[in-house]
Each structure stands twice: as structure tokens, then as C-alpha cells.
Amino acid sequence: MGKAGLLALLVLASAACSEAEQEVEPLPPEGLRFVQLSANEVEHGERLANVLGCTGCHDKNLQGHDWSDELGVLWTANLTRSAEKHSDAELVAMITKGRRPGRDLHGMPSHIFTHLAPKDLAAIIAFVRSKPVGGSVHPDPTIGPELRKMMADGTYKSSAGEVAEQGDAWPPDMGAEHAYARHIVRATCVECHKMDLRGDDPEKEKPPFSVDLRIVGSYEPADFLKLMHTGKAAGDRELEMMSGVARGRFSHLTDDEVEAIRLYLVEVARRDP
Numbered sequence: 631m632g633k634a635g636l637l638a639l640l641v642l643a644s645a646a647c648s649e650a651e652q653e654v655e656p657l658p659p660e661g662l663r664f665v666q667l668s669a670n671e672v673e674h675g676e677r678l679a680n681v682l683g684c685t686g687c688h689d690k691n692l693q694g695h696d697w698s699d700e701l702g703v704l705w706t707a708n709l710t711r712s713a714e715k716h717s718d719a720e721l722v723a724m725i726t727k728g729r730r731p732g733r734d735l736h737g738m739p740s741h742i743f744t745h746l747a748p749k750d751l752a753a754i755i756a757f758v759r760s761k762p763v764g765g766s767v768h769p770d771p772t773i774g775p776e777l778r779k780m781m782a783d784g785t786y787k788s789s790a791g792e793v794a795e796q797g798d799a800w801p802p803d804m805g806a807e808h809a810y811a812r813h814i815v816r817a818t819c820v821e822c823h824k825m826d827l828r829g830d831d832p833e834k835e836k837p838p839f840s841v842d843l844r845i846v847g848s849y850e851p852a853d854f855l856k857l858m859h860t861g862k863a864a865g866d867r868e869l870e871m872m873s874g875v876a877r878g879r880f881s882h883l884t885d886d887e888v889e890a891i892r893l894y895l896v897e898v899a900r901r902d903p
Contacts, residue, residue: 662813663747665884675757678750680882682743682817684709684758686875692758693765697737701777704737705768713759721755728789735789736771739821744797746817799825804897811894814887818879819843822871827898838870846892847899854892855885 664681666674679685689695692709712721716730724730728740773781780786787795801816815827822840823829829840846854857863858880861873880888 662745662809664750664814665887666753667884671753671756672760674750675753675755675760677882678754679757681814681879682754683739683821683875683879684754686878691764692761694768696768700774701780702774703769703772705771706737708765708768709758710761710763710765711767713755713761714763718752718755721758722751725751725754726793728791728793733770734791738789739792740789741792741796741799742817742820744793745800745813796825801825801827802898802902804894804901808890808894808897811887811890814883815843815891815894819891822875827895840871843895844899844903846895849892851889851892855888858883858888858891 664674664678667677668674685692687695687697688706688709693711694706694708697704697706707724712724716724720731724735724738724740726740726743726746728735728738777786781788801812801820804812816825819827823843824840827843829842832839849857853864857872858876860881861868861876863869863872883891
């Protein structure tokens with residue numbers, strides 16, 4: 631997200647910089663790759679895994695989490711076991727196509743990851759492979775009667791189904807100036823706030839509801855930065871979903887990225903109210 635001019639090289643320190651450190655990319659090529667804050671691929675992948683929610687859904691140790699509810703049994707995968715079993719190409723397909731060998735995935739927001747840069751995907755996989763293998767392989771999902779009905783009437787789709795429907799969609803285009811922020815918003819905010827950024831329809835969705843992100847047009851820069859990094863809204867309010875998401879994911883965005891997102895959403899509010 632537009633937190634992009636990140637590393638200032640001091641003349642005095644340049645002599646001490648290693649060759650690897652000098653390879654850090656200060657700006658995302660063509661605005662379509664996350665800024666790489668570290669020359670170390672695993673460290674870059676770890677930042678992306680936090681920002682994109684991998685460590686939130688699969689836990690910090692990447693060994694998976696039980697999200698089962700009345701709809702059925704649903705574990706997020708033990709990624710350390712997945713990395714042990716699958717090739718890089720198969721892992722990329724899980725991330726971006728919502729499919730693993732033999733079946734579709736469920737609950738994986740692959741449709742928002744379809745335009746991640748190959749180098750960013752490689753960094754995420756490098757980070758996953760860097761974690762120690764541990765924990766068990768979790769059971770495949772079960773589909774209860776209510777979920778089966780939702781699948782039949784089209785209100786619930788597998789991850790591969792979401793990719794087929796939305797994999798090429800984008801949030802509103804506000805021009806080249808906002809391309810990087812739009813790229814990050816697509817890979818993050820869209821998961822809850824939808825591709826058009828208008829959030830949930832209270833008449834169709836169950837609470838908690840996601841809001842229309844055009845509301846960010848009314849935020850002061852400092853207030854938006856505080857929300858994104860601490861989860862605290864105006865008046866130090868805790869928000870039901872956003873506060874935890876912000877602390878777990880968006881606190882890993884740079885100040886420049888957060889401001890770029892705000893400016894993009896301000897422009898969306900102005901031009902696409």
C-alpha cells in the first residue's frame with residue numbers, strides 16, 4: 631500500500647552496507663509488488679505472511695487452526711506439513727488458484743491473491759519452508775446440511791469457485807498514482823470489504839458487518855495510521871473485527887503504505903461515491 635519510499639541510504643553507512651543489503655528494492659516494480667524492506671527473502675516473506683493474514687489463519691507457527699462451527703469441520707492447513715509434501719508450484723496453486731492436488735480448498739481467500747507478484751509468492755513459500763515441521767496433518771473439511779444448502783444456492787463457493795468468479799476483478803482504478811495502494815488493498819482489505827470496497831449488505835450478511843471503505847475519506851492521516859497500526863478507532867474505540875485484524879496484520883505495513891492506502895481510498899470516495 632503506498633508506504634513506499636522506505637530506505638534512505640546514508641553516505642556514512644554505505645561503506646558498511648553489505649552487498650546483500652544493497653540489493654533491497656526501495657520501490658515496487660510497476661507498483662505491483664510489495665516493497666521489500668529486507669534483502670533476506672525469508673524476512674520479506676514473513677512480512678507478507680503477516681500482512682496477508684497467513685499467520686492469522688494458520689497461526690504463528692503455521693501449524694493450522696480449528697475454525698469449525700455449526701457449518702462443519704474446518705481446519706486451516708498445517709503449512710509446515712504442506713511444505714514438506716508439496717512442490718513450490720503446488721503451493722502457488724493453493725495460494726492463487728484455491729486448489730490442492732485432488733480437491734478444491736474451502737475458506738482460503740485465493741481470489742484476492744491471484745495478482746501477487748511471482749517474487750512475493752516465492753518469498754512467502756521461502757518463509758513457510760523456513761518454519762520447523764511440527765504438529766499433525768488436519769482432517770479435510772466436512773460439509774454440514776446448512777453449508778450444503780449454501781453451496782447449492784450459490785451463496786457459498788469453494789476457494790476455486792471464488793477464483794473463477796473474482797480472480798480477475800479489481801477494486802476501483804484511481805490511476806497510476808494509486809496503483810501500488812490499489813494492489814495492496816486488493817490483497818488485503820478486499821477480503822472483508824469486497825472487491826468494490828462497499829462492504830457487507832446488512833440485509834444479506836450476518837454480523838459483524840464490514841463497512842464501506844469510502845468512510846476513510848473522512849479520516850485524518852494520524853487517525854487512520856493509528857487505526858491501522860493499533861486497531862484503535864476515533865475515541866480509542868475497539869472495533870469488533872477491524873481492531874484485531876489491524877494489530878495482527880496491518881501493523882506490519884509501513885507508515886508510507888498506510889498513507890498511500892488512505893489517499894487511494896480518499897480518491898475512491900471522491901470519484902466513486
